[in-house]
Amino acid sequence: MSGTFRFELVSPERILLSDTAEEVIVPGVEGEFTVLAGHAPVVSAILPGVIHAKLMASTKGIYVDGGFVEVNPESVTVLADSAFIVDEADERQLADALSDAERALDQANDDDALRHVTSAIEHLKGLQRKRGI
């Protein structure tokens, strides 16, 4: 089928998501980018943030805490350092991730690390606000 491609999200512990997608928005280190079918091959590091994946039947938001994405014309594979699906995560998971990030903020010693952590905190707080915590 044209217009769709395989979308896989794997964390070191397991495959979180493996589905057919129409469109995926990835927070790359050099800016967010949208992937449609037939995208040129790219390997990019990703910043902590939310990946929006438009699947066949639904749209899913996935929070990833950094990692890599490999894009080629037929598939997109995200190698996440750690990740959870936003709608399935409970409040405790969000709070845990946020406190981890805040702890990492104190240890961040260069620009890259700082950028990484602030992005994580910003997105996690955004997710919490959306839930009205």
Added chain:
Amino acid sequence: MASLKDLRNRIASVKATRKITKAMQMVAAAKLRRAQEAAVAARPYAQQMDAVLHNLAQGVVDRDNASPLLVGTGKSDTHLLVVMTAERGLCGGFNSNIAKLARYDASKLLDQGKTVKIMTVGRKGADNLKRDYGNRIVEKRDFRNVRRISFADAQGVADKILEMFEAGEFDVATLYYSEFISVISQKPTAFQLIPANVPAAESKDRSAAVYEYEPEESVILDHLLKRNVATQIFRGLLENGASEQGARMSAMDNATRNAGEMIDKLTITYNRQRQAQITKELIEIISGAEAL
């Protein structure tokens, strides 16, 4: 000769042992299933990582300036052996097989005049190597209180190894763990961790390697190589976890069978002796009656 009462006690005690080994076998079987699932679930990540790393490593032209994690430090004087074992015993030859392989390699390296440093992950390995190489153990880690190995645990070990590597404390790191082949077969394995073990170039999949990189290749490669250390350790830990349970299961299965055989033998001895005693008493009664 043991009295009837002694025999009865022994049978009771072996029966109790059999119950314990049987229970341990069943627990190991349940844990094995979980450990196996974890190992299988972690595989796609490692495979994907390998593939990307492979592609990237082929693009490295300037090998002199490449990351030492990939090409090594140019020497191989100091070796770090990372020996990963279980936290518990009673699993057959599992722990000692890994330690044996590590000990063999260590003595070989020492014969070649290299310096050997050892890092143990898991309590049993440390106990096992303490006697021969106690002064060479530079770091001990154990996961005694960890119920389920997570990636963060592996990351902790990897961070320590990378820190030592950056401080120039060793040139080559090798990982020792047991590969899970099947429930009855686990193979102690040595895996070279640093410099990274990237397979040699294959000319045919050149076309697959035309990726664009964000940020540049060298930055991504650097980051990926570090990540790869943690991934390999995590894989080793999970393989070890499954192997340990498999080894324990077959060890306990053997123990249960042995206990069963012993009970059979003891029961036969017991019955014979009881019969002998009855016969003896009968003879006494009959000969007593005849004498009257």
